[in-house]
Structures are given as structure tokens and as C-alpha cells.
Amino acid sequence: MASVEGSYQDGAWNMQLLTDALHWGMMLGLETHVLDQSGIDLLSSTDVYAEMNSTMRSRMKSLLKLPHGEGEFTWYPLYVEGQEIGELHVRPLEKLGLIPGRQEMFRKRGREFLLISFLIAGGGALFLSLLITNYLSKPIRRLTDSAEMIARGDFSVHVQPVHRKYRDEIDRLTEAFNYMVEALRREDALRKHLTSNVAHELRTPLTVIKGSLEAMEDGILSDSPAAIRSISAEIERIISLIEGIEDITSAEASFFRKGTREELNLREFVETVAEGMRSIIVEKNLYLNVEGPPLTVKTYPDKLHIIVKNLLSNSYKFTDAGGITVRWDRTGRGPDEGFSITVEDTGRGMDQAELSLIFDRFYKGDHSDGKGLGLAIVKELSEVIGGKMQVDSVQGRGTKFTISF
Ligand SMILES: Nc1ncnc2c1ncn2[C@@H]1O[C@H](COP(=O)(O)OP(=O)(O)OP(=O)(O)O)[C@@H](O)[C@H]1O
Ligand SMILES: [Mg+2]
Known part of the structure; x- marks a missing residue:
């Protein structure tokens, strides 16, 4: 208006x-x-x-x-x-009433919009979940396949971790898995070795004992103290063999129980090991030298003790003139520097053929009254604590064992 x-x-x-x-x-x-x-x-x-x-x-x-x-x-x-x-x-x-018509159109568009958004979001979520599932399940599938191979008795499997730089749960699982496979492989090898070797080693003394007893029964051999002593010596061999098996088994088992790494004054350590044998070495008219720079290292003392003691006892056994030198040295720099230990003798030495056998379980030379287990244990233990073995030997001149850590 x-x-x-x-x-x-x-x-x-x-x-x-x-x-x-x-x-x-x-x-x-x-x-x-x-x-x-x-x-x-x-x-x-x-x-x-x-x-x-x-x-x-x-x-x-x-x-x-x-x-x-x-x-x-x-x-x-x-x-x-x-x-x-x-x-x-x-x-x-x-x-x-055209406004309601528009409302209807608006509603329809709204519904379409919702439907499309839902499809996009749903599709995206589905895609992502497939991606994640694939990412997770692939390495697990590889582990499963490997586990099946192991179940079939094939211990040669090794699963590559997915990531090298940053490790996730799956990578840790893979590492644990590989470790388990390695342990199983060793167990399996040990079992095979032991059963064949033990059977062979036990047969000889038992055959001798059985033969002697039968001879006594038949009256061919009298039960003289000498005969009984020889039977008793064979039984002694069996007992010491069983002890040896215990030693090698515990060396093998140390793959699982490394013990603790400790700081060690090498001079004190080597002197302690050497002192334990000095009297019998001197008694044999051999010299025993212990030499090396002042050096503190981080290592596993129990295992190193067994290693050095075995090498020393071999040198003692297979040397008749001259003597034995135990030497240590540093092979690197810094607080975690590497080091080496050498046991050298002027003994009978070995030829190439023998050198290729000495680390086998139960191998022993003709002159040895041992079990042939010492060096097998040495090798096993030095691998466990991260050492590398090297042997130089000249027949008739002497032998040098070096382990570098
Ligand atoms: N320093 C050495 N000089 C010469 N031969 C050696 C020396 N060390 C080892 N051998 C040879 O290697 C073989 C194997 O050594 P290993 O220590 O394994 O067994 P062993 O000494 O005979 O018995 P065990 O150590 O079980 O008592 C020996 O029997 C010997 O023939
Ligand atoms: Mg020995």
C-alpha cells in the first residue's frame, strides 16, 4: 500500500x-x-x-x-x-504447489548424494581393508608355507624379513621363526650325528667286553686280574664316551643359552687357564709361554675357557719336544675392539688330509687316546660366541690354532 x-x-x-x-x-x-x-x-x-x-x-x-x-x-x-x-x-x-515439487527434487538429489557418498566411502574402505589384509597376510602366508616345508622335514628354509630398516611385528616374527628353524636344523643334525657315531663308538668296547667274557666262560681266558682290568678299561671307555656326549650336547645347547657377556682381562684369563695345565706340561719337559698386550675385552668367559683349555690340551698331547705358546692380541680399535687368541705348538703337526677331518665329531688321530670330540666342541662354541677359527699346521713341525673375535 x-x-x-x-x-x-x-x-x-x-x-x-x-x-x-x-x-x-x-x-x-x-x-x-x-x-x-x-x-x-x-x-x-x-x-x-x-x-x-x-x-x-x-x-x-x-x-x-x-x-x-x-x-x-x-x-x-x-x-x-x-x-x-x-x-x-x-x-x-x-x-x-510447485515448491513441494522442488522439495521432492531436493530430496531426490539428497538421496542420490548420500548414495554416492556411501558408495565412495564404502568402496574406499573396502579397498583399504583389502590392501591392509594383503600387506599383513602375504608375509604370514610365506611363514605358513615355510612351516609346512619344515613339517615335511626340510630345514633349509629361510624367510626374508619384509623390512630391513624399520622392523615391525611381522619382521620380528619372521626373525624368531628363522631362529627357530636354525635351532631345529641343528637339533636334527645333532641327533643324526649322535645316533650314528654313538652306535659306532659303543660297538667296539662292547664287542671287546663280550668277547672277553665269552672267552672266560669257555675257559679259554682265565678271569685273571689282567683280563678283568682290560674289561674294566673298556667300560671306562664307554663311560668317558658318555661324558663326551654330554659335553658336546651341552656345547650344542649353548646355541640356545649363550650365557652372559662379561668384561674380561685377557692376561688374567689366559694365565688362569694355562696355570691349570702348567705342571703336567712342565713335567713333559715342554715350555709354556703366555704373551700379549694388556687388553680388556667383552666376551663369554665360560665358553672361551672351554675353547682355550681344549686347544692347550691337544697341544700338550701331540707335542713331545719344544713347547706351547698362548698369545692374544687386539685386531681392532675402540671399546668393542676385536681380539684374537692363538695356541701354537712345536708338536707332530698334521697333513692336509687330517686337517680336513679334525673338526668332525669323534674323529681322532691314531695316536690319540681321547674321544675325538674336543675340536668339534671348540668349533661349535667359537661359532656360538662369534669367533672364526683358523688352523695352520706343518707335519713334523707344529700346529697353530687362531680364533678371531
Ligand atoms: N695340536 C695338534 N697337533 C697335532 N694334531 C692335533 C692337534 N690338535 C688336534 N689334532 C688332531 O686332531 C684330532 C682331533 O682332535 P680332538 O681334540 O677333536 O680330539 P682328541 O684330542 O683326539 O680327543 P678329545 O679332545 O675328545 O679328548 C686329534 O686326535 C689329533 O689327531
Ligand atoms: Mg682334544
Whole structure:
């Protein structure tokens, strides 16, 4: 009403402004027409509608039923500065239900949007989960395959860890698995070795004992103290063999129980081991030298003790003139520096053929009254504590064993 009154300016109607006012009225959902003071029709919304361009008209038509409204007109007098200038007649235009249609479209689009988002998110999650499953299951599948190979008795398997730089749970599992395979392989080899060797080693003394006893039974051999002594000596051999088996088994087992790494003054250590044998060495008219720089190292004393003692006892056994030198030295720098221990003798020495056998279990030379286990134990133990063995020997001149850590 105010904008209709506003289009009366300087005592006359501005028709352009009035057209705008009625246009606004239509947009508010009202059919209007305006009469002047004398009751003559000035303008109606039907006139405004007729003058609209086609785009505007179709937009209007989609919102309202045009051009006529429903029911009776209500009219209002129009005033400007207290003077009556005409009348405004108004009735509502019927609103068309196209807004709900749009709502429906909006809802449909919303549903489509939700569906698409769901598909994208779901697909992404599925893809990721497949990726992770594959990433996790691949190494586990490799472990499973290897475990099946082991179950079939093949201990040669080794599974590569997935990562080298940063280790995850799977890599730790793989390492533990490899360690387990290695342990099983050693166990298996040890079992095979022991059963064949033990059977062979036991047969000789038992055959001798059985032969002697049968001879006594038949009266061929008298049960003289000498005969009984020889049987007793064979039994002694069996007992010492069993002790030897215990030694080698515990050396093998030390693969699983390394013990503790301790700081060690090498001079004190070597002297202690050597002192234990000095008297019998001197008794044999041999010399025993112990030499090396002041040196503290980190190692496994129990295992090193067995290693040095075995080498010393071999040198003692297989040397008749001259003597034995135990030497140690540093082979690197820094607090964790490497070191080496050498046991050298001027004994009978060995040829190439014998050198290739000496680390085998139960191998012993013709002159030996031992079990042939000492060097097998030495080799096993030095591997366990990270040492490398080297032998130099000249027949008739002497032998030198060096272990580098
Ligand atoms: N220093 C050495 N000089 C010459 N021969 C050696 C020396 N050390 C070892 N051998 C040879 O190697 C063989 C194997 O040595 P190993 O220590 O394994 O057995 P062993 O000394 O005969 O018996 P065990 O050590 O079980 O009492 C010996 O029997 C010997 O023939
Ligand atoms: Mg020996």
C-alpha cells in the first residue's frame, strides 16, 4: 500500500512506479487494481502481467495461478498528505504447489548424494581393508608355507624379513621363526650325528667286553686280574664316551643359552687357564709361554675357557719336544675392539688330509687316546660366541690354532 501511495508524486500518478508496485504485489501473492479519486481504473495486476516478458511471466506462472485470484476483493483507501488519492483493491492469488515439487527434487538429489557418498566411502574402505589384509597376510602366508616345508622335514628354509630398516611385528616374527628353524636344523643334525657315531663308538668296547667274557666262560681266558682290568678299561671307555656326549650336547645347547657377556682381562684369563695345565706340561719337559698386550675385552668367559683349555690340551698331547705358546692380541680399535687368541705348538703337526677331518665329531688321530670330540666342541662354541677359527699346521713341525673375535 505504501509503495502504491509512493507512486503518486506531485499531484499525479507515476505509472512506471505504480507498475512496479503492482508487480511487487503479485510477487507477494496478491491480485490488485488501483482506482483514482474519481473511481476510474488506473492499473491492474492483469495489465502488469500482460506487459511482462515471457521469462518473467513463466517464472510467475510457476509460482501463482495467474492472472486472476480467488474470492472477493478487499479495498483500502489511499492517502497522500491527508488527501484521498484513490483506492487499492486486493485479493489473494492462488499459490501453485510447485515448491513441494522442488522439495521432492531436493530430496531426490539428497538421496542420490548420500548414495554416492556411501558408495565412495564404502568402496574406499573396502579397498583399504583389502590392501591392509594383503600387506599383513602375504608375509604370514610365506611363514605358513615355510612351516609346512619344515613339517615335511626340510630345514633349509629361510624367510626374508619384509623390512630391513624399520622392523615391525611381522619382521620380528619372521626373525624368531628363522631362529627357530636354525635351532631345529641343528637339533636334527645333532641327533643324526649322535645316533650314528654313538652306535659306532659303543660297538667296539662292547664287542671287546663280550668277547672277553665269552672267552672266560669257555675257559679259554682265565678271569685273571689282567683280563678283568682290560674289561674294566673298556667300560671306562664307554663311560668317558658318555661324558663326551654330554659335553658336546651341552656345547650344542649353548646355541640356545649363550650365557652372559662379561668384561674380561685377557692376561688374567689366559694365565688362569694355562696355570691349570702348567705342571703336567712342565713335567713333559715342554715350555709354556703366555704373551700379549694388556687388553680388556667383552666376551663369554665360560665358553672361551672351554675353547682355550681344549686347544692347550691337544697341544700338550701331540707335542713331545719344544713347547706351547698362548698369545692374544687386539685386531681392532675402540671399546668393542676385536681380539684374537692363538695356541701354537712345536708338536707332530698334521697333513692336509687330517686337517680336513679334525673338526668332525669323534674323529681322532691314531695316536690319540681321547674321544675325538674336543675340536668339534671348540668349533661349535667359537661359532656360538662369534669367533672364526683358523688352523695352520706343518707335519713334523707344529700346529697353530687362531680364533678371531
Ligand atoms: N695340536 C695338534 N697337533 C697335532 N694334531 C692335533 C692337534 N690338535 C688336534 N689334532 C688332531 O686332531 C684330532 C682331533 O682332535 P680332538 O681334540 O677333536 O680330539 P682328541 O684330542 O683326539 O680327543 P678329545 O679332545 O675328545 O679328548 C686329534 O686326535 C689329533 O689327531
Ligand atoms: Mg682334544
